[in-house]
Amino acid sequence: MYSRLGGRANFLMVYVREAHACDVWPVGDGLGIKEPKTNAERCEVAARMLKETDMAWPTAVDTTANLFEEEFACWPYRFYVLGRDGRLLFKGMPDVNDCAYPIDKFQEAIRTHADAARN
Numbered sequence: 791m792y793s794r795l796g797g798r799a800n801f802l803m804v805y806v807r808e809a810h811a812c813d814v815w816p817v818g819d820g821l822g823i824k825e826p827k828t829n830a831e832r833c834e835v836a837a838r839m840l841k842e843t844d845m846a847w848p849t850a851v852d853t854t855a856n857l858f859e860e861e862f863a864c865w866p867y868r869f870y871v872l873g874r875d876g877r878l879l880f881k882g883m884p885d886v887n888d889c890a891y892p893i894d895k896f897q898e899a900i901r902t903h904a905d906a907a908r909n
Contacts, residue, residue: 791897792847798904799871803845805836806852806859829853869896871903879903 792801810817811825826832829851836851852858862868869882869891880899882892 791893795897795900795904799900801847803847803849804852804858804864805832805839805849806864807856808835826854869893871896871899873903 795801808823808825809815810821810823812822813824823835823838826835832854833851836849839845840849850858858864862870864870869880870878871880873879880896880903882896882899884891
């Protein structure tokens with residue numbers, strides 16, 4: 791998505807609290823990641839995720855105080871489209887019926903708002 795639409799919008803991923811930390815909420819075999827206690831530890835976990843997934847998106851890391859997560863209710867993850875003026879234009883959340891994320895709607899929101907901003 792970033793490679794296809796990155797020229798039409800600025801992308802930023804914010805890494806927040808680990809969704810299934812093995813010492814907080816172990817699910818399945820997991821990755822054996824413990825909940826970071828410091829900001830440096832959280833940055834290390836985020837760096838590991840970026841390396842292991844080959845993600846190329848610009849990335850910021852929420853602090854262990856979880857201020858971004860609390861402000862945007864983004865756990866475990868959400869997709870947002872913000873206008874140039876900072877207004878929230880789209881918030882993609884999982885569907886309540888099948889827990890799938892509306893990636894197609896997110897991509898359409900980027901296209902629509904990026905095209906509108908150029909006109």
